Amino acid sequence: MSDADYDYEDLGLVAGLEIHQQLDTASKLFCPCPTDLREPEEAGRTFTRYLHPTKSELGEIDDAALEESMVDREFEYLSYDTTCLVEEDDEPPHRVDREAMDVTMEIAQLLDASVVDQVHVMRKIVVDGSNTTGFQRTMRVAGEGAIETDEGQVRIEDLMLEEESAQRVAETDSGVRFSLDRLGIPLVEIGTKPDIRSPEQARDAAERIGMLLRSTGQVKRGLGTIRQDVNVSIAEGARVEIKGVQSLDDIDDIVRNEVRRQVELLDIAEELGERDAAVGDPQDVTEVFEGTDSGVIGGALSSGGNVMAVRLDGFDGLVGREIQPDRRLGTELSDHAKRHGAGGIFHTDELPAYGVTEAEVADLREAVDAGPEDAVALVADDPETTALAIEAVVERAEAAMDEVPEETRDATEEGTTRYLRPLPGAARMYPETDVPPVEPDPSEVDRPELLTEKVERYQAEYDLGSGLAEQVAYGEYMPLFERVVGEGVDPTLAAGTLESTLTELRRDDVAVSRLTDDHLADALALVDGGEVPQEGLDDLLRALAADPDLAAEAAVEQEDLGGVGEDEVREAVVRVVERNAEQVEAEGMGAFSGLMGECMGELRGKADGDTVSSVLREEIQERA
Structure with a gap:
């Protein structure tokens, strides 16, 4: 059955969203440092850390953190002239940023969510290097809200305010390099209840939440500033958390493909049960591949490595079965092996291939006593990595006989997912003792105007056409448009410049991203005031983009753009x-x-x- 034929109601599809959105505030959440991103080559110095999981107040260690810590890595951090001791974890955090809290309360109003009486900061254990402290600070600001979709209401469970993680820059020989420019940017997380019943509703809900967030005019825009996590399960399957969906356009495909994966895994488990499947013990089969032509295996052996294999009784033909587009059960086994440093696995459903000969496959089967109904999986690497990786393969193969495992998965660009880590539990959260509680007052903020309402107002109040009004309202320059029009600039001039002129300049390879809001506001004011003719605006903006240190008035003089009588x-x-x-x-x-x-x-x-x-x-x- 193709995924297009699935009856999602009959399968018992249940899904929920977690939307993570960076706020566009002047300062970071727990320090006064700016929230602007930097280029790695601007870093002034670096330092390194090793991170380890800690026990909760009940003496428990979170499974996800424990598995992460099993991979021994050094974390290197890029520090800038805007980086402070809080970001380097050499000074306690400051009080919660007031602007970030106010924007979060505005979002709560748009979600019809109730703000809590007192906000307590918590620590969430994170030992993947993305935070210098080994944890992320987070706080629940509101909950019990709701949004409407075409397929019905989706309830909002939590509205969290937390600090953004450090940006992963590169893999190094000893671990991972991170940049501290992003660490600490205020981030809201909106979690829905599991009310979503179709892939289309998941996308609809995400689009609605995205519109509400942008209505504040105080969220960052661009790649990586908003991320969607999707929780998916079906009646006979398991809850799976899918992290890092970058595009709204991918959400419905992610849900469809996860449903398909769980359906296929359930079918595989049923068939394995009928075959009385079992998983053998790992064995060293290095001798089978002495003198092999396989580049991967030969490379491992020449570096002092070995080859470990495990017999998968009754798995023949099922390891190579596709469970998502271009992903198979064997890919799932490989994902688990990769978590321990291996490059992947080979299995007999795909061999002979990759330089492994038919004779070597026969010898491999004989070495582990595999029959024609059995499959064999193998790993080639250094001895320590091989041992850890083959054990991970064994555990995942054993799970395949019984169930769809609960886990956290990573979204891919192809709309599929790969194994990331176990689902986190309550043991990863404990109170933050360095930051005092906050008593928010929702009456201090006004409910923002929805983007849909702005479109109508721009048409009625500023006489903009419907298309241009929508472009401005939903565009990244909406807050600037509101500012300059409020300062008296002609709305048609402002809208045309921000949505048309800048687009044309970008197509001409002008570095529009170097233009600040002040550049644009000052240029529009000069044109609107008659000091620069409208025909000179293009040249003025080009000059400012070429030299962002110039003020608009200085650029007018430099380019001789002043008007004539x-x-x-x-x-x-x-x-x-x-x-x-x-x-x-x-x-x-x-x-x-x-x-x-x-x-x-x-x-x-x-x-x-x-x-x-x-x-x-x-x-x-x-x-x-």
Whole structure:
């Protein structure tokens, strides 16, 4: 049965979302450092850490943290001139940033969620290196809200405010390199209850929440600033948390493919039961591959490694069975092996291949006493890695006979998922003793205007067309549009510049990203005030993008973009008309279009087009 044929209600699909969105605040959550991202080459120094899990107040260690700690890695951190001791974990955190708390309460209003009486900061154990402390600080601000979708209401369970993790920059020979510019940026996490019943509703709910977040005008935009996690289960399957869905367009595919994976795994488990399947003990089969032509296996052996294999009784043909697009049960086994440093596994459903010969496969089967109904999986690496990896394969193969395992999975760009770690439990959370509680007051913030409401207001109040109004409201420059219009700039000028002019400049490879809000606001004010003609705005923005240290007024002077009076306009127009006297005499007003462009070039963008047009018409009419 294809995934398109699934009856999600009959399968008992239950899904929930966790939306993580960075806030666009001036300061980080627990220190006054800026929230701007930096380039790794700007780092002034580096330092390293090793992280280990700690016990909860009840003396328990979280399974996910424990498995993460089994991979021995050094974590290197890039520090900048904007990095402080809080980010390096050499100073206690400061009080919760007030701006971040206010924005979170605005979001609570849009979600119809109830703000708690007192906010307590908690520590969530994280030992993957993404935080210098070995934990992430998080706090519950509100809950019990709801949003509407086309398929019904989806309830909001929690609205959390927490610190963003450090950005993973690169894998190193000894571990992982992180950048501290992102660490500590305020981040809200919105968790829904498991009310979602179809892939389409999952996407609809995520889009609705995304619109509500952007309505505040205080969330960051761009790749990586919003992430979606999806919790998926079916009646006979298991709850699986899928992390890091970057695009809204992927959510429905992620849900469909996870349903398919669980359905296929259940079918495999049923068939393995009918075959009385079992998993053998790992064995060293290095002798089978002495002198092998396989590059992977030969490379491992030449470096002092070995080959371990395990017989999978009754698994023949099932290890290679596809459970997601381009992913098989063997891929699941390989994912677990990779968590312990192995490059992956080989299995007999795909051999002979990769330099492994048919004779070697036969010898391998004989070495582990595998029959024709059995499969064999093998790992080749250094002895320590091989031992850990083959044990992980054994554990995953044993689970395949019984159930769909509960776990955390990582979303891929192809809309599929791969094993990441076990599901975290309550043991990973404990109180933060360095930050005092916060008593939020929702009455201190106003409910933001929805983007849908803004579109209607822009049309009615500013006379923008429906398409342009929607572009502005949903675009990244909406807060700037509101600011400059509030300062008196013509709305049509502001909207056209922010949504059309900047797009055209970007297509011309102008570094638009280097233009600050102040650059744009000042440039628009100069044009709106008549100090720079609208035709000179393009050149002004190009100059500012080329040298962001310039102020708008200085760029006007540098590029000689200041406007000219009507007398100078007339002098320039007369020069153009006299140069083309024969054409004017012969064509009259028919010469207007050609001469208009020449006049604008003569004036080099220093005059408004309407003024030039009016003067040119007068001069042609006098001579025609």
